[in-house]
Amino acid sequence: MSLLPGLARFGRFLGQIVWSTVSNPLPVGRALEEAHRIGVNSLPILLVVSVFVGTNLSVQGASAFSTIHAERYVGMFVALAGVREMAPIMVASMVAAKAGTEMASQIAVMRIQEQIDALEVMAIDPYWFLITPRLLGILLVLPALTMISIFTLVVSAYGVAITQLGLDGHTFLEQATATTHAMDLVYCAVKAFVFGLVICVLSCYHGFTSGAGASGVGRATNAAVVMAAVSCAILNYLLSELLFG
Amino acid sequence: MSPDRTSVSRTLVPDPVAIRIEELRKSFGDLVVLDGVSLDILQGKTTAILGPSGCGKSVLLKHIVGLLRPDSGHVWIDGIDMAIATPEEKLQVRKRFGMLFQHGALFEDLTAGENIAFPLRYHTRLTAAQRRARAQEVLELVEMPELHDRPTSALSGGQRKRVALARAIVLEPQVVLFDEPNSGLDPMTSTTIDDLILRMKERLGITFVVITHDIVQAVRISDWVGMLWQGRLVAYAPLPVFLHSEHPIVRRFLSRTL
Numbered sequence: 119m120s121l122l123p124g125l126a127r128f129g130r131f132l133g134q135i136v137w138s139t140v141s142n143p144l145p146v147g148r149a150l151e152e153a154h155r156i157g158v159n160s161l162p163i164l165l166v167v168s169v170f171v172g173t174n175l176s177v178q179g180a181s182a183f184s185t186i187h188a189e190r191y192v193g194m195f196v197a198l199a200g201v202r203e204m205a206p207i208m209v210a211s212m213v214a215a216k217a218g219t220e221m222a223s224q225i226a227v228m229r230i231q232e233q234i235d236a237l238e239v240m241a242i243d244p245y246w247f248l249i250t251p252r253l254l255g256i257l258l259v260l261p262a263l264t265m266i267s268i269f270t271l272v273v274s275a276y277g278v279a280i281t282q283l284g285l286d287g288h289t290f291l292e293q294a295t296a297t298t299h300a301m302d303l304v305y306c307a308v309k310a311f312v313f314g315l316v317i318c319v320l321s322c323y324h325g326f327t328s329g330a331g332a333s334g335v336g337r338a339t340n341a342a343v344v345m346a347a348v349s350c351a352i353l354n355y356l357l358s359e360l361l362f363g
Numbered sequence: 364m365s366p367d368r369t370s371v372s373r374t375l376v377p378d379p380v381a382i383r384i385e386e387l388r389k390s391f392g393d394l395v396v397l398d399g400v401s402l403d404i405l406q407g408k409t410t411a412i413l414g415p416s417g418c419g420k421s422v423l424l425k426h427i428v429g430l431l432r433p434d435s436g437h438v439w440i441d442g443i444d445m446a447i448a449t450p451e452e453k454l455q456v457r458k459r460f461g462m463l464f465q466h467g468a469l470f471e472d473l474t475a476g477e478n479i480a481f482p483l484r485y486h487t488r489l490t491a492a493q494r495r496a497r498a499q500e501v502l503e504l505v506e507m508p509e510l511h512d513r514p515t516s517a518l519s520g521g522q523r524k525r526v527a528l529a530r531a532i533v534l535e536p537q538v539v540l541f542d543e544p545n546s547g548l549d550p551m552t553s554t555t556i557d558d559l560i561l562r563m564k565e566r567l568g569i570t571f572v573v574i575t576h577d578i579v580q581a582v583r584i585s586d587w588v589g590m591l592w593q594g595r596l597v598a599y600a601p602l603p604v605f606l607h608s609e610h611p612i613v614r615r616f617l618s619r620t621l
């Protein structure tokens with residue numbers, strides 16, 4: 119697809135989501151269901167990854183700072199790299215891989231089986247029915263998942279720091295809290311919110327515009343997760359510049 | 364609907380037009396699918412559109428409900444041109460329409476009964492229990508009363524068609540569009556579906572538009588028959604007239620199956 123018509127099509131898609139969401143009743147129940155499903159599906163893998171990213175941040179932080187005898191800065195390193203950067207993008211990638219692909223493939227299947235056409239003919243707005251609950255669900259749950267990931271990551275980094283690396287726990291926490299504030303958590307939530315928006319919109323867009331057949335669904339799903347992951351990575355940089363810069 | 368359908372009254376009093384299609388044209392890239400199709404679909408009648416597969420039958424149907432926008436031409440329904448209708452106007456028309464898609468288009472994660480009750484949930488004030496009862500009622504109409512709690516993914520092809528048919532009529536629409544109700548079905552199930560259509564027309568006075576490549580079905584159920592060929596409607600007439608059409612394409616279609 120050439121760039122300009124593609125962008126115009128995407129723009130119309132966005133406009134339609136906004137219009138459909140504000141001009142219909144809020145699907146509160148279905149949004150909560152989505153939030154619950156996304157949360158439950160992503161949480162186990164998220165916890166495991168957060169634990170082991172936390173451990174390695176401590177180990178690598180210690181090995182970097184030990185060359186200048188500044189191990190006491192490991193806490194600061196974990197707070198800056200882990201809390202501000204790693205946790206939000208990690209959660210976004212995980213949710214893009216699990217929930218995003220699921221959204222894209224479910225909607226793509228509905229598209230090729232004419233279920234979306236059927237919704238329209240039944241006079242039910244398919245954007246409102248299919249996208250609004252998923253969007254609200256992911257916006258609700260992604261900041262929460264990010265907070266859980268941050269907490270897990272810091273606890274595991276702390277655990278490794280005091281047990282395996284023999285660092286002073288008090289110093290670790292002091293350094294960590296000196297560099298991060300409550301506002302950092304708010305900014306992380308903002309990031310999560312933006313990532314959730316991007317993942318949901320891109321996944322649903324690729325689902326809605328899926329080509330025919332199983333290969334069409336496969337391509338749509340693949341494009342959705344790649345675009346979502348790349349967009350989140352780039353946005354993570356821009357948002358960090360904007361929020362923490 | 365009046366039970367009196369003598370040919371005399373039919374010729375003297377013109378039937379009201381439910382859907383008027385005028386010079387409809389649609390291309391996908393270089394592929395010309397509809398090349399100036401015009402026809403009047405009469406109210407309370409069953410109209411069959413015949414044509415080989417890939418000739419644009421589904422595309423024509425999707426223009427009627429406004430799922431596709433033509434390159435030019437009009438689809439008039441109750442003074443609304445579906446070709447340029449606003450979303451609100453389309454909604455207004457669609458609330459009186461039911462459509463059976465070629466492959467059913469049922470929601471896979473719902474049961475058969477939930478699929479049928481689905482439109483009720485969004486367009487009526489019925490309680491959950493009332494919706495359930497109504498879905499069961501319609502299931503009985505399509506002679507599948509035992510399917511209510513069956514997961515959709517466990518339905519056979521013929522069962523799917525009937526559940527989709529039940530969903531299409533649950534709101535008691537005035538017009539029902541069928542996209543190949545018989546495709547992929549065995550002859551016996553096909554006959555049952557034909558009988559269902561005949562019975563519903565009699566009982567509910569519905570206007571049916573049936574897309575099919577099955578001449579046998581067209582003969583069994585329709586009042587009017589059209590033949591779509593290379594983007595044009597090459598014949599359109601009451602069934603008895605159609606069967607004696609001299610048009611070579613119609614003759615070829617008829618000779619193949621009869």
Ligand SMILES: Nc1ncnc2c1ncn2[C@@H]1O[C@H](COP(=O)(O)OP(=O)(O)O)[C@@H](O)[C@H]1O
Binds near residue numbers: 391417419421
């Ligand atoms: N959305 C679309 N985009 C491109 N081509 C399409 C689209 N829908 C249908 N076509 C093409 O239009 C032609 C007619 O399709 P269709 O109406 O589905 O045939 P049938 O008469 O078997 O129902 C086919 O060649 C099909 O490939």
Ligand SMILES: [Mg+2]
Binds near residue numbers: 420421465542543
């Ligand atoms: Mg077709």
